[in-house]
Amino acid sequence: MRRFAALSRQADFARLRRHGRRSSTKHLVIYRSDSLPSDSRALVGITVSKSIGKAVTRNKLRRRLTAILDETLAHGIAMRLLVIARPDAALAAFGDLRAELTSALRAA
RNA sequence: GGAGUACGCCGGGUGACCGGGGCGCCAUAAAACGGCGCUCAGGAAAGUCCGGGCUUCAUAGGGCAGGGUGCAGGAUAACGUCCUGUCGAGGUGACUCGAAGGAAAGUGCCACAGAAACAUACCGCCUCAGAAGUAUUGCAAAGUGGUUUGGGGGCCCCGGCGGCUUUGCCGCUGGGGGGCGUGCAGGCGCGAAGCGCCGUAACGCCUUUAAAAGAAACGGGGUCCCCAAAAUGCAUUUGCAUUUUGGGGUAAGGGUGAAAUCGUGAGGUAAGAGCUCACGGAGCGCUGCGGUGACGCGGGCUCGGGUAAACCCCACCUGAAGCAAGACCGCUCGAACGAACGGAUGGCCCGUCCAACGAGCAACGUCGCACCGAGGCGCUCGGCAACGCGCGCCCCAGAGAGAUGGUCAUCGCCCACGUAGGUGGGUACAGAAUCCGGCUUACAGGCGUACUCCGCUG
RNA sequence: GCGCCCGUAGCGUAGCUGGAUAACGCACAGCCCUCCGAAGGCUGGGAUCGGGGGUUCGAAUCCCUCCGGGCGCG
Numbered sequence: 001m002r003r004f005a006a007l008s009r010q011a012d013f014a015r016l017r018r019h020g021r022r023s024s025t026k027h028l029v030i031y032r033s034d035s036l037p038s039d040s041r042a043l044v045g046i047t048v049s050k051s052i053g054k055a056v057t058r059n060k061l062r063r064r065l066t067a068i069l070d071e072t073l074a075h076g077i078a079m080r081l082l083v084i085a086r087p088d089a090a091l092a093a094f095g096d097l098r099a100e101l102t103s104a105l106r107a108a
Numbered sequence: 109g110g111a112g113u114a115c116g117c118c119g120g121g122u123g124a125c126c127g128g129g130g131c132g133c134c135a136u137a138a139a140a141c142g143g144c145g146c147u148c149a150g151g152a153a154a155g156u157c158c159g160g161g162c163u164u165c166a167u168a169g170g171g172c173a174g175g176g177u178g179c180a181g182g183a184u185a186a187c188g189u190c191c192u193g194u195c196g197a198g199g200u201g202a203c204u205c206g207a208a209g210g211a212a213a214g215u216g217c218c219a220c221a222g223a224a225a226c227a228u229a230c231c232g233c234c235u236c237a238g239a240a241g242u243a244u245u246g247c248a249a250a251g252u253g254g255u256u257u258g259g260g261g262g263c264c265c266c267g268g269c270g271g272c273u274u275u276g277c278c279g280c281u282g283g284g285g286g287g288c289g290u291g292c293a294g295g296c297g298c299g300a301a302g303c304g305c306c307g308u309a310a311c312g313c314c315u316u317u318a319a320a321a322g323a324a325a326c327g328g329g330g331u332c333c334c335c336a337a338a339a340u341g342c343a344u345u346u347g348c349a350u351u352u353u354g355g356g357g358u359a360a361g362g363g364u365g366a367a368a369u370c371g372u373g374a375g376g377u378a379a380g381a382g383c384u385c386a387c388g389g390a391g392c393g394c395u396g397c398g399g400u401g402a403c404g405c406g407g408g409c410u411c412g413g414g415u416a417a418a419c420c421c422c423a424c425c426u427g428a429a430g431c432a433a434g435a436c437c438g439c440u441c442g443a444a445c446g447a448a449c450g451g452a453u454g455g456c457c458c459g460u461c462c463a464a465c466g467a468g469c470a471a472c473g474u475c476g477c478a479c480c481g482a483g484g485c486g487c488u489c490g491g492c493a494a495c496g497c498g499c500g501c502c503c504c505a506g507a508g509a510g511a512u513g514g515u516c517a518u519c520g521c522c523c524a525c526g527u528a529g530g531u532g533g534g535u536a537c538a539g540a541a542u543c544c545g546g547c548u549u550a551c552a553g554g555c556g557u558a559c560u561c562c563g564c565u566g
Numbered sequence: 567g568c569g570c571c572c573g574u575a576g577c578g579u580a581g582c583u584g585g586a587u588a589a590c591g592c593a594c595a596g597c598c599c600u601c602c603g604a605a606g607g608c609u610g611g612g613a614u615c616g617g618g619g620g621u622u623c624g625a626a627u628c629c630c631u632c633c634g635g636g637c638g639c640g
Contacts, residue, residue, distance in 0.1 A: 006509085055154095055539050059513095067514040070127065094515065 004042040004073055004081075013045055016082040025100040027089035032105075033080040042073055047084040057090045068098045072105060 020031030046065050048058045065083055089097070 056537095059539065063513055064515095067127070070514090 004044045004069060006044065012043070012080070013047070013082065016045070016080055020080070020082065023104050024086075025104055027086050027092045027097060028100055028104070029084040029086060030101075030104050031082040031084075042079055042081060044069055044073075044081045044083070047082065049085070052085060052087055053090050061085055061090050064094060064097060065101075068094075068101050072098075072102050 016031045016033060020033050023030050023032075046062055048062050048065075050058075052058055052061065065085070069081075069083070083101070
């Protein structure tokens with residue numbers, strides 16, 4: 001089982017973007033909220049816009065971010081999270097993306 | 109061996125770790141969590157250019173309008189797709205390409221040039237009629253006056269440069285060759301018309317070299333004279349003899365144009381003409397034979413443009429909207445018994461039909477929809493083929509904002525470096541959303557079969 | 567899912583219907599004007615008409631196809 005659930009509502013995306021704590025790296029922008037009660041799972045949304053590439057590259061990037069998050073959130077910190085890919089994230093290596101995301105989550 | 113043509117196919121493999129969607133079964137009171145099993149993108153899933161299935165519009169009928177298609181026959185659920193042929197074009201060839209009906213229904217358009225662009229005669233040729241007529245007419249040449257243009261020279265004015273004896277004076281202010289273009293006249297050719305060729309003066313542009321000079325400036329205007337040319341006027345001299353007007357015939361020749369009455373040769377004629385003949389070409393809503401047909405072969409007849417991806421005519425097809433289509437599961441209120449009105453109806457009309465409904469609230473569910481289907485694979489048979497009949501086997505993605513994977517290793521392939529071991533880099537185009545059949549477009553690399561041409565060898 | 571529009575000089579637009587000159591404004595360059603600049607005046611250069619193919623004697627215009635950009639409806 002995945003260690004997080006998906007954000008689905010348009011309003012959740014907008015609320016996180018407006019009120020969440022923001023931190024950005026070279027390839028990513030991350031918004032996160034305060035911790036949820038510990039018995040619930042994390043809620044994660046991933047945004048990969050059309051300016052990044054065609055459908056194949058966008059799918060590839062989304063799957064890589066999903067795999068990293070699944071590995072990173074193993075500690076069970078429950079929160080709301082929004083990960084937005086910046087335009088050159090499709091060219092980044094997998095190790096760089098993982099390092100950026102883990103350090104950003106640890107700093108927050 | 110090289111170059112090609114057609115058809116078909118593939119479009120990464122293996123392993124390890126981690127992680128998902130759907131369905132079924134087990135477990136559980138049930139769900140969640142969990143366990144087991146099966147399954148999980150492409151040849152284009154793309155563009156959305158066509159066609160159909162399906163659903164709703166009560167029915168989907170006729171006409172008009174609109175849209176589409178356009179050689180023939182066939183295939184198909186259907187098509188603008190496919191197959192086999194016909195004709196035309198291209199290629200040495202295998203073969204490829206073609207919006208390929210009608211200009212003999214009507215309308216429009218065909219710039220410029222040209223006499224004329226669809227019904228016509230500018231010149232020329234022929235014929236008929238009239239007029240002038242043997243020089244008081246016409247043409248040509250020579251002479252001459254004025255005008256215009258160009259060139260050369262003299263004088264003057266205004267600048268510029270240099271020198272000197274500096275209120276000024278003197279001198280100078282530019283010569284030639286080559287190439288290209290425009291090209292008055294003139295010459296030559298075609299009897300003429302017009303066109304072509306040669307080409308002087310002059311003008312414009314480009315270029316080069318040399319001379320002269322100590323160096324520089326590298327101008328403009330007015331007037332007079334001389335020379336050349338042009339068109340025109342005048343009268344004189346010389347030479348020659350036909351000239352002119354109108355009607356008609358003629359599409360052979362000239363030239364324009366993308367396109368000009370079939371091409372070449374001969375006969376024929378007043379001159380000419382497919383008027384006739386030979387060879388060749390084109391057309392026919394004429395005919396015989398062959399073919400289902402497009403069409404082909406032969407005979408006969410005729411030789412007046414193009415454009416329909418201009419309007420149009422002919423033949424055939426076409427109701428509209430689209431899975432956010434739509435169906436099902438509630439509650440409340442209102443209208444309503446009769447059809448005029450009205451509505452179904454969509455661009456319009458006719459025809460046909462209707463006793464149905466409308467609003468609000470709640471829910472955002474289930475179905476459609478995850479598939480036994482124009483389904484896939486294999487074989488036999490029929491057919492040249494597209495394809496079809498039959499038999500056997502198989503069940504083969506799927507929705508919730510969206511699963512179909514992430515990382516690493518290794519093999520294969522490609523590129524670069526290197527003799528090599530090897531090292532480094534790369535591995536295309538591209539992601540289902542109601543489902544099928546096509547078309548078009550993108551694509552690293554590779555495989556198979558058949559055939560063609562060229563070269564070499566036997 | 568359905569429907570529609572646009573692409574012409576560095577920029578913004580005409581021309582397209584109905585086929586035959588690619589035009590205008592700003593910008594750019596040179597000259598004039600001015601002590602200098604702006605404004606103004608004169609002159610000039612600059613266009614694969616989005617790409618390809620076709621019809622035609624002739625295509626920016628007509629037809630087909632592809633590419634890019636934008637808009638609307640549910």
